[in-house]
Amino acid sequence: MSMLASEPVKVAEESVFRRVLLLIARHRMLSVTVLLLVFPLFMPYTSLAINILVLGLYAVGFNLMFGYAGALSFGHAAFLGMGAYGCGIAFVKFGIPWLPSIGIGVLVATALAFVMGYLAIRTRGIYFAMVTLALSQLVYYTVFQARTWTGGDDGLRGVNLAKINLVGFEFNFLNPTVRYYVIGAFVLFALWLLSRILESPFGAVLEGLRENEARARACGYDVSRARLIAFTLSGMFCGLAGALYALHLSIVPIETLHYTMSGLAVMMAILGGMGTFFGPFVGAATILLIEDLVSLWTVHWQLFVGAIFIVFVLFFPKGIWGSLLERLRL
Amino acid sequence: MNSDTFLETKAVTKKFGDFTAVRDVSVKFKRGELTAIIGPNGAGKSTYFNLLTGAFTPTSGEIVFNGIDIAGQPQHRYTHLGIAKSFQITTVFPYLSVFENVRLAAQARVVTFDLFRPRTAYREVSEKADEILRRVNLIGQRERIAAKLSHGEQRSLEIGMALAADPTLLLLDEPTAGMSPEETRDMIDLIVTLSADRTVILVEHKMKLVMSICKKIIVLHQGGLLAEGAPDDVRHNDTVKRVYLGQKAV
Numbered sequence: 107m108s109m110l111a112s113e114p115v116k117v118a119e120e121s122v123f124r125r126v127l128l129l130i131a132r133h134r135m136l137s138v139t140v141l142l143l144v145f146p147l148f149m150p151y152t153s154l155a156i157n158i159l160v161l162g163l164y165a166v167g168f169n170l171m172f173g174y175a176g177a178l179s180f181g182h183a184a185f186l187g188m189g190a191y192g193c194g195i196a197f198v199k200f201g202i203p204w205l206p207s208i209g210i211g212v213l214v215a216t217a218l219a220f221v222m223g224y225l226a227i228r229t230r231g232i233y234f235a236m237v238t239l240a241l242s243q244l245v246y247y248t249v250f251q252a253r254t255w256t257g258g259d260d261g262l263r264g265v266n267l268a269k270i271n272l273v274g275f276e277f278n279f280l281n282p283t284v285r286y287y288v289i290g291a292f293v294l295f296a297l298w299l300l301s302r303i304l305e306s307p308f309g310a311v312l313e314g315l316r317e318n319e320a321r322a323r324a325c326g327y328d329v330s331r332a333r334l335i336a337f338t339l340s341g342m343f344c345g346l347a348g349a350l351y352a353l354h355l356s357i358v359p360i361e362t363l364h365y366t367m368s369g370l371a372v373m374m375a376i377l378g379g380m381g382t383f384f385g386p387f388v389g390a391a392t393i394l395l396i397e398d399l400v401s402l403w404t405v406h407w408q409l410f411v412g413a414i415f416i417v418f419v420l421f422f423p424k425g426i427w428g429s430l431l432e433r434l435r436l
Numbered sequence: 437m438n439s440d441t442f443l444e445t446k447a448v449t450k451k452f453g454d455f456t457a458v459r460d461v462s463v464k465f466k467r468g469e470l471t472a473i474i475g476p477n478g479a480g481k482s483t484y485f486n487l488l489t490g491a492f493t494p495t496s497g498e499i500v501f502n503g504i505d506i507a508g509q510p511q512h513r514y515t516h517l518g519i520a521k522s523f524q525i526t527t528v529f530p531y532l533s534v535f536e537n538v539r540l541a542a543q544a545r546v547v548t549f550d551l552f553r554p555r556t557a558y559r560e561v562s563e564k565a566d567e568i569l570r571r572v573n574l575i576g577q578r579e580r581i582a583a584k585l586s587h588g589e590q591r592s593l594e595i596g597m598a599l600a601a602d603p604t605l606l607l608l609d610e611p612t613a614g615m616s617p618e619e620t621r622d623m624i625d626l627i628v629t630l631s632a633d634r635t636v637i638l639v640e641h642k643m644k645l646v647m648s649i650c651k652k653i654i655v656l657h658q659g660g661l662l663a664e665g666a667p668d669d670v671r672h673n674d675t676v677k678r679v680y681l682g683q684k685a686v
Contacts, residue, residue, distance in 0.1 A: 305554045307547045307561075314540050317529035324489075324523070326515025326544035326601055335549065 127434055134383050138297050142290045152282035154398055156289055158391045160351045163293050165374035165386030166300060167343025172372070173381030174304065175336040176316030180235040181222065181242030182371045185341040187363030188245065189215040189348025194262045194358045195255060204267050204353060208292070211349030212342060218245070219341020223334045239365060246363040262358040279353075289350050296346055301383070303339065312336055316381070344371075373411070377418055379428025388427045442467040442635055443488070443605060448497030448507075450483050457483040459659040460497070465652075470631040472646035473639045475656035476679070482524065482609070484656060485639045489521040489607050490514040501605070515544055520603035522594045524610050524639075530583035534574055537582050537593060539565040542600035564600065572596040572626065588619035595626065606630060608638040612645065624649060647671065 130137040142159075149155040168182045193211030196202040202210065226237040249256045256262055267279045270288065277284045303309055311332050314322040323329045352358045361367065370393070378389025393411055400407035422429045443465040450458040458480045465471055475481045486492040487499065490511045499507040501517060509517075529537050542564045543555070556562065569575040572592045577585060582593060591611065598606055611627060612620045620642075628649055630636060640646045646653060646667070653670040655662040663673045670676055 302554075303551050306551050307543055307553070307555045307558060308549055308551045310536070310540050310543060310555050311548055313532060313536075314529055317531055318527055320523075321527045321529060321597075322540075323511050324515070324521060324527075325541045325597065326512050327548055328510075328512045332548065339551075 124434060127430060130384070131431060131434070135298055135301055138384075139294060142294055145290075146283065146286055150398065152286050154394065156282070156286050156354050158387075158394050159286070159289055159293050160347050160354060161370070161374065161394065162387040162390035163296055163350070164344050164347035165371050165378070165390050166297065167340050167345075167347060168371035169375045169380060169382075169386045170300065170303075170312075170343065171337055171340040172375055173379075173385070174309070174312045174316060175333060175340075176319075177333065177337075178231075178235050178372070179226075179238040179337070179340075180365070180368050180372070181226075181238030181240075182340070182344050183363050183365060183367035184222065184242035184245040185215040185219055185344035186348040186351065186367060186371075187249065187358075188218050189345030190352040190358040190362050191249060191256055191262060191348075192345070193349035194265045194352040197267070197352075198262065198264050199255065204270060208346070208349040208353070211352070212345045215345020215348060216338060216342040219345070220334070220338045223337035223341070227330055227333050227337065239368065242363070242368060243365060246360075246365070249363055250360060256358075256360075259360050261360050262352075265352050265356050265358065267353050267356070285354065289354060292346065292350055296343055300343065304383070308332070308335070373415055375425075377415055377425055379425030379431070382425070382428050382431060385425050385427040389425065392426065440466050442502065443637075444498075444500045445484075445487070446498040446500065448484075448487055448494045448499060450480075450487055450492055451495045456659055458487065458494075458656075461656070461659075461661045463654055463661060463664060465635065465637060468631070468635055469651045470628070470649060471635075471637045471652040471654060472650040473637065473654045473656065474641075474643070474646060475662070478658075479656040480659040481639045481656055483659075485607065485609055488637065489519065515601045515603075518602070518604040519607065520598035520601045520605070521607040522591070522598050522609060522611060524613065526587065526590045526594055528582045528590055528593050528597065531581055533578070534580050534582055534585065534593060535565055535569065535578045538568050538596050538600050541565075541597035542568070545601055568596045568599050571599070573622075588615050588622070591615065591619075591623065592626070595630075599630070604634055606634055606636045608636065610639055610641060612640070612642060620645070 146152050146155040164186050171177055171179055189211040192214030193207045196210040197204060197207040222238060222241045225241065226234055229237050250258055270277050270279050277288065279285055279288065311322065311327055314325070314327065315329060315332060319329055348362065351362065374389035374393055375386045376389070377392055378387065379385025396411050397407050400410050418425060424432055441464045445461055445463050447460050447462050448458060449456065449460055461484060473481050473484060483492065487494050490509060493508045498505045501519065506517060529540065532540065539562055542561050543558065546558060546561050566575065569578060572595055574589060574592055574596060577589065582590065585593060595611070608627070612623050615623060624645060627636060650667060652664065653667050654664045655670060655676050657679050662679065663670055663676050
């Protein structure tokens, strides 16, 4: 009797859940805005929320090349890093205000992405991954050696932004909540831009590249050029993430450029769901939350992330968000 | 060049290392003439076809289309010149909808690098895609994922995608391969209809089929041109009979 009574309730719950997810997937900019506004409330502390925001954007940028254009890069740390160093060096060494400094970081990363893309774009599959990895290692060692500019292995220190002026108001950037919403505004803008790109004719070409490159070429698309533009845009988003990261951390650690950072992007995108709009964010949140919670009682938190990652690759290759979306369509 | 010659290969040769797959083939294709390229296995049909589509660059010789030598142009340029092809093995965009497959193909000649307007803003592209879907009888499958179509439907979709580029020259590589008899009949009807307003060249194994619908047959053998002409001339050509048709009653 009680079983019978509980049945309809469960169905109703499921359909509400389903409806909410459908709503999120359909109105992505609206849901992203709402989510960004309330996100810190669900996090143990605001600084973690900012980390998720910034690294989520990094994974989103990576996913543009990986999930949408279908090419696995193993060198995206270079764009995150150059965005961070570009912004940091402009701010610390040249005393340029923070807003243009962000712009400089983005520009440096975008230019680097164009050059790296130009060199790597003709290769495919594992070779593309290797070439991008090698080029990003080149960037890593160059920055590592250029101590006077970058601080070498100590990282670039002193990216201290205390007060910012926006539309006539002064904000205290040291306040985590203020910092969250300022950085959140940038992330929101980036996601809006990305959403436009994905909806555009060029976004359709990217899907075509991922689905069947030979077909895309036969349709009359200049595949190399499209891939290069996608790679450059991908670097641009990662560069913005890097610039924001520098301002958030007040320092640019050399690890930003390390190849494990490139690996992190791959993991976040796959765990969350490659080729989906929200997937990389879900992946970033999952990994960073696990790191935060598990590292309280063991230093081997990566073991947990690794185990979860393996389970997903084996049983839910579409990732957390991708699997949820798949459920909805059935 | 003769004014109704639309496409011409002048002494084209394609070598792969020491192996010569196509040797010195000179053929003129007339505008609007449904032409078939035939030949036994290993005759160089597919290589010759791929030279026409731009997938391969000839080792020597010229491919003249509308008066210009197009040999060696990058493949994506071919679509913009008005040449479209279907593949021997069905290749569509498997996880896009049927509509999006054709829409994306139709978009190629209109816009590639617009990053900001929504793709739906290009009404003419969407309308064209729907028009083509009606033409290849797939309008009822519009929202389905391409991978879920039957083999015959996927071949029709592929032809639809080739048509979306408004080609003046349509190249079909074994369009009825692997099809059931009914699907084959539908495909033949479609090809005949299509050849009414554009030049169609196809590579085909099914002899009866090409003999009944084509105006001109080109026979390749061991990489070289063996014979060309109307189906009846080719059928009665002694060399052709000996090397190729002799095996089957035609």
